[in-house]
Amino acid sequence: MSESLDLYQDAIKQMAAAAHGHGQLQSASGEAKLNNPLCGDRVYMQVALAGGRIAAIAHQTKGCLLCKAAASLLGARAVGLDISAIAGTTSALEALLREQAPVPPDWPELAMFLPAHAYPSRHKCTLLPFRALQAALRQAGAAQ
Amino acid sequence: MSESLDLYQDAIKQMAAAAHGHGQLQSASGEAKLNNPLCGDRVYMQVALAGGRIAAIAHQTKGCLLCKAAASLLGARAVGLDISAIAGTTSALEALLREQAPVPPDWPELAMFLPAHAYPSRHKCTLLPFRALQAALRQAGAAQ
Amino acid sequence: MSEASRLRAEFPLLAANPGLHYLDSAATAQIHRTALDAVAHHETHRRANVLRGSHRLAEAADQAFDSARRSVARFLNARSADEVIFTSGATAALNLVAQAFGATLQPGDRVLISLAEHHSNFVPWQMLRDRAGIALDILPVGVNGELDLAALPQLVTDRTRLIAVTQCSNVTGAWTDVAAIVAAARAVDARVLLDGAQAVQHGPQDVQALGVDFYAFSGHKAFAPNGIGVLWGRAGVLASMPPFLGGGGMIDEVTAEKSSWAEPPRRFEAGTPPIAQAVGLAAALDWMMALDWATIHAREARLCQQMIDGLQRIPGLRLLGPEASVRRAPIVSFDIAGLHPHDVCQVLDHHGLALRGGHHCAQPLLAALGVDTCSRASLALYNDEADVAACLDAVAAAVATLT
Amino acid sequence: MSEASRLRAEFPLLAANPGLHYLDSAATAQIHRTALDAVAHHETHRRANVLRGSHRLAEAADQAFDSARRSVARFLNARSADEVIFTSGATAALNLVAQAFGATLQPGDRVLISLAEHHSNFVPWQMLRDRAGIALDILPVGVNGELDLAALPQLVTDRTRLIAVTQCSNVTGAWTDVAAIVAAARAVDARVLLDGAQAVQHGPQDVQALGVDFYAFSGHKAFAPNGIGVLWGRAGVLASMPPFLGGGGMIDEVTAEKSSWAEPPRRFEAGTPPIAQAVGLAAALDWMMALDWATIHAREARLCQQMIDGLQRIPGLRLLGPEASVRRAPIVSFDIAGLHPHDVCQVLDHHGLALRGGHHCAQPLLAALGVDTCSRASLALYNDEADVAACLDAVAAAVATLT
């Protein structure tokens, strides 16, 4: 009980507070609403595509710090990427949560989620924005 | 396991085999079919009344030895009795099964059911013909 | 040793976790050792199927099961053990009523529930509405989540056949004014179902004094095994209902063409019932019946007040639930501005506290209270001052950690 | 020590009752110590409600529950653990299909069952027929109670949507020719439900190889706790079904107006599930998966044959069940002319044998076999030659005592 709770390191709190990408797009190519019925987390994710790549992203996120930090990270980093890059990063995050797989070099920020490995019930919260983005991209019809 | 099983004393087997009252009445004042869904025992009981007393009784009984012995005992003894006498004997049999209450002096044959005290799952089988007779009497409209 | 620590020592999980402050009894109360021992003893000495016994084990299992039914009847002060139906839990009990009593309703009949219901006493009625063409009315709640009894007169009509409400909210702890509900129902000859899930861990109940027609609860919230629950129903009402599930044990006779049904309670207990769990439940209820509830209630109320007073001092924290004047169970839910309950409860866990954060299966109530989720501390007879103090410290720590 | 006595020693009840010849495993198999220990361990170290965990106990309970689901999936060789639904027993699982799959049927659609079904796979379909206006067809049985597969072509029609049959009769022990049923169903695009209640105590199953769509069983017949059962369903079929019961845990979102549902399996698990029982079930199934089933099957078959051969020599005794050529589970039912099974089993009990007499919740089958009731000896992996010999002696003694 005395070890510190590194789940809530400053990186997470700052990323969540920054709320990169929070808002709404005027015209989206695709969007998705996902929720986690067990905890009430909700993500509304929109993307605009240009040439198969994300040109703009916006989200409205109700959730815990992990969920908000993940959404904010996508808000900061997703522009310019295509659906397969997002799929790869989502898998990397899953593996990192599940089995402490290495942090992908191009997404060093994912390291902030490593302590969540110890809390399986929080994995879904963390992944929810990534899943929502994938769903929005699929809705936009972005071919893999 | 070596003590003998006094549940199946000769008195029971003989009473069951005698099947007193087995058959059907030409014209009954009342009748009832009762069954025990858990074991499949079935009693079809008919009575004819005269002056508020049982003038004739007949039954068709599918059941275990206890059930058959009880039906046969009623076939042998019920004629001439009224509904309240039957109610009294039924209660006496219940008490005897439940808590080894004394055998009523006017129904010494009930003693044969005393060993069933130790087997609560058999109490219903034993009582079924008595319950069927009571139901038949009620159907005959015999006032208490 | 304090009374609470003496009690605490009787709970295997709490005894095995001396550092744990368990404040999640509204979700699941810890099992009392007498219940756990009863399950092991039954499985080791009397395990057999029931109701068709023709060997001594089966006979012993039958007797243990019947005796468990009588214990439940005593716990509820039911008129007869034949009014006690064993189910797999409160949710199954509530669905049983929605389906079997529901089958006796006509299109246009009305059922009244409240906005404060747990999903288990909400969704079955929506499903019945959609299936059977009945109308579902919903009693609103006030700003603190208490049932708005002033709305009863408009909502209880000649077509109202059933009022189904919780005895105690799993979010706010508010006890329902059951007498008012029963009076309103009786005026139109409607039946009353009480969801007692949150009540049973706070002592024996008296269904006759409550005056209701159905009462549902779960074993796991009564210091007993899970996988077992009870529906109590008034004999006459049960007798008028068709079966819920079909299967072994609930029939009178089955033929290829059609089947007929056993009398209650067996009519509503299809299949092999949860036998060892019923025996465990009886052990827990028998143990509860021997306790001094006046003392326990006084302690629960005192601790609840300490919790409320302490939480109120935390900046940004909003308490959900009734005014001080309303009788409440020791359940305290709260929302801290800007913090998500899952994060709060995670930090609390880090400090050795078990609290639950989320929607608590009461989304309509939370929506009425203006929140999506909240954190909840729920107290039971094994909690003491140290649990409350630890909780208050840890909530303060959580605010510091998370902001 | 023989293999059977080594196994026997692992069952708490059998170890506590050295003189007992337990031949009633078809009603309830004895619980294996690993399952009983797993329940006690769970309740002592991880007891919490699941699926909404925000403290470490709840997290541990969640993981134990998820892991139990994966054990069941392995035991059944299911494609995914998400195809495994925990219920309170086989009867609840069968009713779940009758109601939730039943709700997808149209008036005029047909369901085919057999005359050999246990009431739990008979009555729910009669109830569905009477409620939903579907037609119920019944596959007849031959003189020995085996399914009359020759009647399949006439009974399987374009309107047949489901064939629901037992994998193994609880009266005759006959195994169903599942491949023939599946082929007939596939020809008209009907689904197949297999009632595996009697199969699971004879080893792990392979639902993919069986080729069925639903598979139901109970924990208490699989050396596990009672109060728990499983419905396995093909993912696509489950996804097309509306919920069965309403309550906590099965929703996506609840509003006062309407609710939406979670994905399977949670959609079909309303309320707090039987958590400790699931953990106990997983322990029993894990233990079973490590056994040498070829050896056990050979012993079961040998003992079954000894029982049949011995009983056949008793004058007036009629064996029910299939010809020697048909594959059967070690279940032997018999009728002795002029003797009632309850009396027979009572005398057997006096000699230390636990057998069951009655209609075995299979009245339509018994009627087809021309009896109201019968006595049944059922063998499991802990039985040995001594049990069979004692049974044969005691049946002879019963005939002497009762005539």
Ligand SMILES: Cc1ncc(COP(=O)(O)O)c(C=O)c1O
């Ligand atoms: C008020 C209330 N009703 C019903 C339930 C459902 O109980 P269970 O999940 O044990 O079926 C609960 C508990 O979750 C509850 O708090």
Ligand SMILES: Cc1ncc(COP(=O)(O)O)c(C=O)c1O
């Ligand atoms: C073939 C068969 N199906 C279904 C059942 C019902 O199982 P349960 O009573 O455990 O729900 C049984 C056992 O009683 C059975 O033998």
